[in-house]
Amino acid sequence: MSWTQFFFYVFAGLSLLCALMVVTRRNAVHSAIFLIITFFFMAAVFVILKAELLAAVQVLVYAGGVVSLMLYVIMLVKAEEASQVKQNLGQIAIAAFIALLLALQVGSIVYLYFAQKPAGKAAVEALKYGGNTEGIGALLYTKYLFPFEVASVLLLAAMVGAIVLAKNRLER
Amino acid sequence: MVEIVIVTIVKLLIYFGIMLLFVAYGTLAERKVAGHIQDRLGPYHCGPHGILQPLADGIKLFFKEDIVASASDKFVYFLAPALAVVPPVLVLAVIPIGDSITIGGKTIPLAVADVNIALLYFLGVTSLTVYAIMLGGWAGNSKYPLLGGLRSAAQFISYELILGLSIIGVVMLVGSFNLIDIVRYQKDMWLVIKQPVAFITYMIAAIAELNRAPFDLPEAESELVGGYHTEYSSMKFALFFLGEYANMVVSSAIATALFLGGWYAPVHWLSFIPGPIWFLIKTFALFFFMLWIRWTYPRLRYDQLMGMCWRFLMPVTLLNILGTGLFVILKNGGL
Amino acid sequence: MVPLSHVIIYAFLMFAIGMFGALARRNVFIVLMGIELMLNAVNIALVGFSSYLGNVAGQIMAIFIITVAAGEAAVGLAIVLSIFRNRLTVNIDSFNLLKW
Numbered sequence: 180m181s182w183t184q185f186f187f188y189v190f191a192g193l194s195l196l197c198a199l200m201v202v203t204r205r206n207a208v209h210s211a212i213f214l215i216i217t218f219f220f221m222a223a224v225f226v227i228l229k230a231e232l233l234a235a236v237q238v239l240v241y242a243g244g245v246v247s248l249m250l251y252v253i254m255l256v257k258a259e260e261a262s263q264v265k266q267n268l269g270q271i272a273i274a275a276f277i278a279l280l281l282a283l284q285v286g287s288i289v290y291l292y293f294a295q296k297p298a299g300k301a302a303v304e305a306l307k308y309g310g311n312t313e314g315i316g317a318l319l320y321t322k323y324l325f326p327f328e329v330a331s332v333l334l335l336a337a338m339v340g341a342i343v344l345a346k347n348r349l350e351r
Numbered sequence: 352m353v354e355i356v357i358v359t360i361v362k363l364l365i366y367f368g369i370m371l372l373f374v375a376y377g378t379l380a381e382r383k384v385a386g387h388i389q390d391r392l393g394p395y396h397c398g399p400h401g402i403l404q405p406l407a408d409g410i411k412l413f414f415k416e417d418i419v420a421s422a423s424d425k426f427v428y429f430l431a432p433a434l435a436v437v438p439p440v441l442v443l444a445v446i447p448i449g450d451s452i453t454i455g456g457k458t459i460p461l462a463v464a465d466v467n468i469a470l471l472y473f474l475g476v477t478s479l480t481v482y483a484i485m486l487g488g489w490a491g492n493s494k495y496p497l498l499g500g501l502r503s504a505a506q507f508i509s510y511e512l513i514l515g516l517s518i519i520g521v522v523m524l525v526g527s528f529n530l531i532d533i534v535r536y537q538k539d540m541w542l543v544i545k546q547p548v549a550f551i552t553y554m555i556a557a558i559a560e561l562n563r564a565p566f567d568l569p570e571a572e573s574e575l576v577g578g579y580h581t582e583y584s585s586m587k588f589a590l591f592f593l594g595e596y597a598n599m600v601v602s603s604a605i606a607t608a609l610f611l612g613g614w615y616a617p618v619h620w621l622s623f624i625p626g627p628i629w630f631l632i633k634t635f636a637l638f639f640f641m642l643w644i645r646w647t648y649p650r651l652r653y654d655q656l657m658g659m660c661w662r663f664l665m666p667v668t669l670l671n672i673l674g675t676g677l678f679v680i681l682k683n684g685g686l
Numbered sequence: 687m688v689p690l691s692h693v694i695i696y697a698f699l700m701f702a703i704g705m706f707g708a709l710a711r712r713n714v715f716i717v718l719m720g721i722e723l724m725l726n727a728v729n730i731a732l733v734g735f736s737s738y739l740g741n742v743a744g745q746i747m748a749i750f751i752i753t754v755a756a757g758e759a760a761v762g763l764a765i766v767l768s769i770f771r772n773r774l775t776v777n778i779d780s781f782n783l784l785k786w
Contacts, residue, residue, distance in 0.1 A: 318743070
């Protein structure tokens with residue numbers, strides 16, 4: 180087993196552990212902290228899989244932006260209520276069963292069809308432009324220009340929607 | 352393999368030492384500068400001209416009683432101060448203090464890690480600073496720190512955009528996220544001459560991200576007692592303090608690499624002085640600039656702060672990107 | 687080099703954990719976090735395939751997913767805030783306005 184592979188298992192395992200902590204903590208703030216750590220380990224996995232740009236974007240957008248937005252709202256609503264919501268225990272068993280079933284099913288299919296094929300060689304198409312970041316940039320602004328524009332329109336719509344929804348209507 | 356590990360560890364230790372020294376004497380410099388700007392002398396009793404003051408401060412903070420707020424969330428309460436120091440130490444890994452040197456036939460780059468996405472890494476890691484402040488404010492289970500933490504989160508997220516957008520101008524000119532490439536590009540002309548607007552917006556955003564005056568709303572002592580670290584004492588308070596100064600040093604260092612030509616001498620006949628010394632001099636100059644601003648300008652109101660970010664800085668940085676793009680296209684021979 | 691199957695299994699374990707969080711928890715914030723975990727699991731799978739096929743298209747797709755996730759988080763949190771203003775709770779069992 181190479182070092183790359185060893186570190187992949189370490190980071191993947193730790194991120195799964197932290198993800199489990201995210202969904203099992205009672206306090207939403209603790210969950211958010213573990214979510215940050217999960218995203219960090221995921222970024223490490225991306226680096227191992229030769230997607231450095233995506234790793235940086237992951238830390239920048241998720242760990243830096245999305246989770247801090249969540250924490251902001253968690254702290255904005257009444258803290259004690261947000262952290263101590265009553266757990267409906269009847270649903271946990273069903274949810275765990277469904278999740279486990281999905282994981283087992285897909286895992287077995289994947290294992291049968293993709294067994295032992297190596298991943299992790301550097302993206303060939305990217306190398307044409309001199310590296311991962313350059314490759315993604317070049318493709319994003321040529322071949323994938325239309326989806327890129329659609330994504331920016333989507334972001335604009337999300338921004339307007341969020342402002343309209345969160346605005347206090349009592350002012351009017 | 353073993354050689355690389357040893358060299359990296361040595362480099363890390365040296366950089367960490369330099370940063371700690373910088374931080375310790377940064378606190379002294381702050382008090383001295385404040386003193387002289389306000390027409391007094393500042394600390395004077397520990398050693399000649401008070402140069403042992405950081406040591407005395409450290410000893411005092413170590414031996415102070417460590418109070419833990421009884422209604423606090425212990426896990427988060429202990430985590431937050433540690434988080435305050437982590438981001439600047441992580442950023443240290445990509446700062447290129449000098450050009451590569453050759454020892455015994457081997458070329459060693461002076462940055463700890465020569466990575467292609469150094470700038471994105473810097474942006475990503477610094478964006479984690481906000482958690483120390485938010486969680487520190489929340490964990491104490493007290494009103495004023497929570498208000499400080501929430502203010503800080505809004506301020507930080509807003510100004511992070513400005514920081515990123517002002518860096519984009521530089522990246523477009525150089526065509527690389529690698530800090531070493533960016534410094535090498537400035538061998539003949541510093542980028543501050545080509546990108547003056549970006550430099551100014553970067554400095555404003557950096558100061559705002561560090562919650563320093565005139566943008567220190569999160570710790571505005573006249574309205575929020577002490578802001579997010581009201582509930583902390585002793586070493587935990589010191590860690591917040593350390594984090595703030597380490598962040599100042601790191602963002603000054605990044606600004607040096609981005610705009611002030613990194614390790615290159617300002618004029619050619621001065622280049623007999625080694626690069627790392629130039630780098631430290633420039634970093635200290637920017638550090639001094641931040642102190643200068645803090646003790647010169649009054650604090651902004653919160654709506655002024657946000658208005659400046661979204662209504663003024665945002666359009667200015669976007670226009671700067673547009674202008675830089677046009678310049679790059681025209682330089683490369685039109686469309 | 688990491689075998690592709692292990693990457694995919696990792697992605698699906700992450701997806702399963704996220705789905706568990708979204709299904710089992712009643713705190714709306716943790717439900718949102720579960721959804722984020724599921725979106726991230728898809729990213730892992732895309733990156734795994736991208737590096738297996740030597741094609742950056744998967745990574746570009748992952749960037750679009752990150753964009754959508756950021757928008758989703760913003761809108762979702764805005765909805766939570768506006769519901770909280772009306773009902774003073776973050777328990778999704780009481781978000782039943784459309785149920786008669």
